[in-house]
Amino acid sequence: MAVSLQSWGCCSNELIEEFEQFINCTYCKKSYHFLCLSIPEIARDSEAYDKWKCPECINLAPKTSKKDCTPTRNITTTRGNKRPALNSPPKASPVTSENVRTIVQDVIKKEFNDMLKQLNNSMIGVITKELEPIKNEMRDLKESMSFINKKFEEIESEQLAAKKSFKVLQDINTHLGNTVSDLVQRLNYLEQQSRSNNLELQCLPENKHENLYSTVKQLGIIIGCELKDEDILHCSRIAKMSSSNTRPRSIVIQLASPKVRDQILAAVISFNKSNPQNKLNSEHFGHTGIKKPVYVVEHLSPSNKALHAAARLKSKEKGYKYVWVRKGKIFVRKSENSEYIYIRNSDTLSKIV
The missing domain is CATH 3.30.250 (Rec A Protein; domain 2)
Known part of the structure; x- marks a missing residue:
C-alpha cells in the first residue's frame, strides 16, 4: 500500500509498504523506516510497536520526576558531536525507489549483456562450425574454377591457333584444288591431242581370225575413201571399260594425220546420209547373222x-x-x-x- 508523502517523518520518498518495513509514531502519527532509524525491526503485534514514539516526539515531551514537581526549564546547551561507538556500522544513506530501480536496471542490464555475450559466442561457434564445410567447398570450388579457367584459356588459345592453321590449310587446299583442276584439264587436253590422228570403230563383231588392217582398208572401200598402207599406222582392239558390257571391243585406228581422220569421218557421214535405210553395219564387213550398226567416231x-x-x-x-x-x-x-x-x-x- 502506498503511503502519502506528508505521512513520512524519516524521508521524503514515497515507498510501498510491501517492500519497506516501517513503524508509526503513536504521538505524531508519522511513519518511520526501521532502516532510516537504524534500529532493529519491531513486530507489529507487540506492545512496544503500539507505544513507540519517534525521536522528535521524545525530545519534545517534558521530562518529569516522580519526586520533583518543579517544572523543567528550557535550557539550551551546546554539546559536541557524539562520538561514534567503536565498531559501530557506518550510517547508511536512505534507499529510494530510484536507487532500487537503478540497481535493478543495472543488474538486469548486466545479466542481459552476459546472456547476450554468451548467446553471441554460442551463435558464432555454431555458425563457424556449420560454415566450415561450406568454406572448404568454396575454396575447393575456387581452385576448380581457377583450374578450369586456365584450361579454358589454353583450349581457347589452341583453338585460335587451329583456326588460323585451318584457314591457311583451306587457302592451300583451294589453291591445290584449282591447280589440280587446271592440271586435269591440261592432261585431258594432252590425252585428246595424242588421239588427234585416231578413229574408233565401234560395235563391229569380233572374229578370232580377223585382220584389223584389212578391216580398216575395207572400211575405206565401203565409204568411198581409199586408204593406203602408209595411212594406217596402227590398229587394235581396246579393253572394255566395264566387263559386264556385251558390246564387242572397239577398234582404235591410228592414222597418219588428222587430215586422213577427218576425210574418213566425212565419208562415213556422207555414206549414212546416202543410205538412210542401210547405214554402215556389220554386213558391209562380211559378217553373217543379225545385222548390227557400226559406228565410226573420234577416239x-x-x-x-x-x-x-x-x-x-x-x-x-x-x-x-x-x-x-x-x-x-x-x-x-x-x-x-x-x-x-x-x-x-x-x-x-x-x-x-
Whole structure:
C-alpha cells in the first residue's frame, strides 16, 4: 500500500509498504523506516510497536520526576558531536525507489549483456562450425574454377591457333584444288591431242581370225575413201571399260594425220546420209547373222568419253536432238534452228535445260 508523502517523518520518498518495513509514531502519527532509524525491526503485534514514539516526539515531551514537581526549564546547551561507538556500522544513506530501480536496471542490464555475450559466442561457434564445410567447398570450388579457367584459356588459345592453321590449310587446299583442276584439264587436253590422228570403230563383231588392217582398208572401200598402207599406222582392239558390257571391243585406228581422220569421218557421214535405210553395219564387213550398226567416231580421252556419255543422257532427258563431237570437243543442239552448246566440262551440263 502506498503511503502519502506528508505521512513520512524519516524521508521524503514515497515507498510501498510491501517492500519497506516501517513503524508509526503513536504521538505524531508519522511513519518511520526501521532502516532510516537504524534500529532493529519491531513486530507489529507487540506492545512496544503500539507505544513507540519517534525521536522528535521524545525530545519534545517534558521530562518529569516522580519526586520533583518543579517544572523543567528550557535550557539550551551546546554539546559536541557524539562520538561514534567503536565498531559501530557506518550510517547508511536512505534507499529510494530510484536507487532500487537503478540497481535493478543495472543488474538486469548486466545479466542481459552476459546472456547476450554468451548467446553471441554460442551463435558464432555454431555458425563457424556449420560454415566450415561450406568454406572448404568454396575454396575447393575456387581452385576448380581457377583450374578450369586456365584450361579454358589454353583450349581457347589452341583453338585460335587451329583456326588460323585451318584457314591457311583451306587457302592451300583451294589453291591445290584449282591447280589440280587446271592440271586435269591440261592432261585431258594432252590425252585428246595424242588421239588427234585416231578413229574408233565401234560395235563391229569380233572374229578370232580377223585382220584389223584389212578391216580398216575395207572400211575405206565401203565409204568411198581409199586408204593406203602408209595411212594406217596402227590398229587394235581396246579393253572394255566395264566387263559386264556385251558390246564387242572397239577398234582404235591410228592414222597418219588428222587430215586422213577427218576425210574418213566425212565419208562415213556422207555414206549414212546416202543410205538412210542401210547405214554402215556389220554386213558391209562380211559378217553373217543379225545385222548390227557400226559406228565410226573420234577416239576420245577417258574424261571426254565420260563427258560425252553424260551429255547424251542429259540431252535425251531434255529432248535435245543432236549430240556430236568435233576435234575432241562435244556439242549439243536442241533442234536444227537452235544454237549449239559447247560442253566443256561437267559444270556446263547444267546448260542443257
